Amino acid sequence: MGEILGGYNPLEWDNNKNQCTITKDSFVFSLKTANLKNSILSRVVRNFYWAINNCPRDSNLSFNDALRLNGNLKTEKGCYCKANSVYSKPIRSDEFISKYGMFSKITKDPFFSVEEYEVFKILPRNNLK
Secondary structure, eight states, X not given: OOEEEEXXXXXXXXXXXXXXXXXXXXXXXXXXXXXXXXXXXXXXXXXXXXXXEEEGGGTEEEETTTEEEESOTTTOOOBBOBOOSSBSSOSSOGGGOBSSOTTSOOSSOOOBOOSOOOOOOOOOGGGOO
C-alpha cells in the first residue's frame, strides 16, 4: 500500500523553542498512491491551542494527534495518526488508527517510521525574485 502523509502549517516553525500554536488554517492529508480517489484531506474544525505542536528539542512535530512525528523518523517507529476533535476526520484507515487512545484494541500496528520527508516554505508571489 503506497501512502503519502503530510500537513500544511500556515505559521512559522521556530526550531529554537518548543511551542504549541493556534491556527484554523492548517490541514493534514493522506494521498493513497494506488488509488487517488481514496485520498483524505482533513481540516481544522476546532480552533484549539494544540492544532500545531512544534517541539524540536523533544524531536516532536505534530498536527495535534491527527499526524504526529516523533523521534528519529527513519529508525524509530514512533510516528502515528489518531482521530481527534481538532481535525475533521482521521487520515488513515481504521485498522491503522486508534479512536480511543493508544491502549484501545488495534487490529494492526498503528506506529510507523518515515522513509522520506520533505519540508517546503511557501512565499508570497512578490517575494520570488
